Amino acid sequence: MSGIYIHIPFCKQACHYCDFHFSTSLKKREFMVDALCRELVLRREEQEDEIQTIYFGGGTPSLLTSEELNQIFNTLKNNFKISANPEITLEANPDDLSVEKVRELAQSPVNRLSIGIQSFFEEDLKLMNRAHNAHEALESISVAKGHFDNFSIDLIYGIPGMSEERWLENLDQALDLEVPHLSCYALTVEPKTALKAFIDKGVVPPVDDNAAQRHHTILLEKTEQSGYENYEFSNFGKPGYFSRNNMAYWHGKSYLGIGPSAHSYDGNYRSWNVANNSKYINSIMAGELPYEREKLTVKDKYNEYVMTRLRTAGGISVTEVEALFGFKYREYLLQQAEIHMSNHLLFRDQDTIGVSKKGKFLSDGIAADLFLVNLDF
Known part of the structure; x- marks a missing residue:
């Protein structure tokens, strides 16, 4: 899609x-x-x-x-x-x-x-x-x-x-x-x-x-x-x-962003257009694309997966994390989630890790705790 x-x-x-x-x-x-x-x-x-x-x-x-x-x-x-x-x-x-x-x-x-x-x-x-x-x-x-x-x-x-x-x-x-x-x-x-x-x-x-x-x-x-x-x-x-x-x-589907400041994402790269109307118009009409572009690392993709999925009713699939990123990412996720589960902010239902009603308002902060920041696998 x-x-x-x-x-x-x-x-x-x-x-x-x-x-x-x-x-x-x-x-x-x-x-x-x-x-x-x-x-x-x-x-x-x-x-x-x-x-x-x-x-x-x-x-x-x-x-x-x-x-x-x-x-x-x-x-x-x-x-x-x-x-x-x-x-x-x-x-x-x-x-x-x-x-x-x-x-x-x-x-x-x-x-x-x-x-x-x-x-x-x-x-x-x-x-x-x-x-x-x-x-x-x-x-x-x-x-x-x-x-x-x-x-x-x-x-x-x-x-x-x-x-x-x-x-x-x-x-x-x-x-x-x-x-x-x-x-x-x-x-x-x-x-x-x-x-x-x-x-x-x-x-x-x-x-x-x-x-x-x-x-x-x-x-x-x-x-x-x-x-x-x-x-x-x-x-x-x-x-x-x-x-x-x-x-x-x-759910991480690709999208094309058109217009000044618009972002695009294709699963591997993220780009963003210049946030200036005049510069945008002049560049585009000259046939040039005024955007910056970055290649996403595995760590970037994992963090984005956690951030986006945790906000949804479907939550995070532990099996999908392992399939997409590897066993070490799966184990890291479960380890980081443990304290929030013990505080009843997260729950695990078979393959799914989700946010409880108690934790919903805090979901962005909880997601940040699940991010991979200083480690590399």
Whole structure:
């Protein structure tokens, strides 16, 4: 299974917590779309397998016009083998999803929306400097449901000042609206973001990890009661609505990343494009690929396997670790996992090592303890 990720590096305004690559100037949008299409042509031989998923991320892909999207889709169709039933997801901001816009998207090859709600409360949206308001958050879901069966919303917990009651109200709102898929993330404070500066200056209270963990516990309980499966740490889906793009990523499938700052992975190499719009456009239009590339060592592959699989409901297969990396890696994994099993943060069920409910919020730290860092086999 192979996928293509297309990064649309434009936003109307900068969210205070975001450290993704984007520009709030849309002046080069036309040139950017031409460059995206040109990169697809230049790299078509890198992805010869049938394409099962296409994901438009950003930035804000919903800023693209129907003409710009069609230009990209035509390039994809003419240069890649697209499966008969691909999952094609487009990230969208609520303020972009007018009835007319959603109707246009529904008539395009896009068959799944990922809507950046983040919160249904005005105070949260203002703190994060989101471009939409609470009314638009609700309205966008109502409009999307009229044209898309398959869609997801993003919600953020652990926001400074967010009580457990407010987080529960956010979840209840999403469940009342019968959203088939939720992606829920703890707010993180990234360097060089406006949020980091506000916290350092005392304008915004610091993020409380204990509060975020309580929110996460509420999230697990509420979604389980409502029939969602937590198939990956941050993702919750009703049966039949798991994201194929997410599943492929967390199971180590190859993908081609197009656009400035986009990453690619083929199982042996990882590459990433320059995170600068002008440099990206100029290089691509000159026929040059502006990326850096690294060959993954066995140690790199093992660590990535542990990191990605441990986040999934399926967990880590001990047999697969031995088959892919060798007996010594299998023994190292079991040795490192032992203390977390004794603390009931990990469990072993026959061939599988997984994260318990108690350990889920700590899963990234647990994964790091299973990494091979200072040893070589």
